[in-house]
Amino acid sequence: MKNMTQQEKNRLILEELRRLYPEAGPALNFSNPYETLVATILSAQCTDQRVNQVTPAVFRDFPDPAAMAETSPEVLYPYVRSCGFKSKAVNIVNACRKIVSDFGGQVPDTMEALTSLPGVGRKTANVVLAFAFGKNAIPVDTHVFRTANRLGLAEADTPEKVEKQLQRAIPEEDWSKAHHWLIWHGRRVCHSQRPDCENCTLRSLCRLYGGDMSADRKA
Numbered sequence: 001m002k003n004m005t006q007q008e009k010n011r012l013i014l015e016e017l018r019r020l021y022p023e024a025g026p027a028l029n030f031s032n033p034y035e036t037l038v039a040t041i042l043s044a045q046c047t048d049q050r051v052n053q054v055t056p057a058v059f060r061d062f063p064d065p066a067a068m069a070e071t072s073p074e075v076l077y078p079y080v081r082s083c084g085f086k087s088k089a090v091n092i093v094n095a096c097r098k099i100v101s102d103f104g105g106q107v108p109d110t111m112e113a114l115t116s117l118p119g120v121g122r123k124t125a126n127v128v129l130a131f132a133f134g135k136n137a138i139p140v141d142t143h144v145f146r147t148a149n150r151l152g153l154a155e156a157d158t159p160e161k162v163e164k165q166l167q168r169a170i171p172e173e174d175w176s177k178a179h180h181w182l183i184w185h186g187r188r189v190c191h192s193q194r195p196d197c198e199n200c201t202l203r204s205l206c207r208l209y210g211g212d213m214s215a216d217r218k219a
């Protein structure tokens with residue numbers, strides 16, 4: 001593998017990830033762009049399982065941006081308290097108010113418009129673009145950032161740079177799938193603290209295997 005170019009390694013890494021995780025897909029439950037946006041805002045620093053426990057009641061009582069815009073963070077917060085910070089309730093309500101005032105009550109489908117909403121950064125916007133609107137996008141969360149850097153698919157110190165490098169390293173039609181492959185690999189094998197390198201079938205291709213984990217990049 002030593003004489004291989006990084007481009008050849010990338011191709012083999014993606015082939016192996018595809019083989020390992022054929023069923024990889026979104027773990028959050030949602031059925032339209034509004035639900036995707038709300039669930040993704042709630043998922044920051046919270047497990048998908050926990051988010052899936054609270055969203056049925058949220059979507060039942062606030063079924064669209066207009067209903068959410070009419071409530072207040074104080075009313076919403078008890079529904080989502082177990083997902084952490086009160087700021088999430090504030091952001092969801094304020095984002096929906098802006099969706100109603102500026103976007104006719106419809107969740108917008110461009111990066112620029114999505115990131116103009118309170119509490120919506122690039123990662124959340126990319127999730128909405130990829131999984132609610134079916135656009136090719138690579139959301140970079142903590143797992144994608146870590147595993148992409150370790151494997152050598154990217155080598156950068158910010159999520160935005162990793163996203164750009166992954167866009168170059170991965171065929172566009174695989175961007176959304178690769179997002180899930182890297183998340184699954186990060187959760188199952190390439191753990192943050194103790195990556196299971198000896199049982200990792202990607203080790204012969206991995207940039208960091210056998211190297212100094214303290215060189216690990218942090219988002």
Ligand code: SF4
Nearest residue numbers: 190195197200203206
């Ligand atoms: S070899 Fe280790 S660091 Fe590399 S991808 Fe596998 S688990 Fe992660």
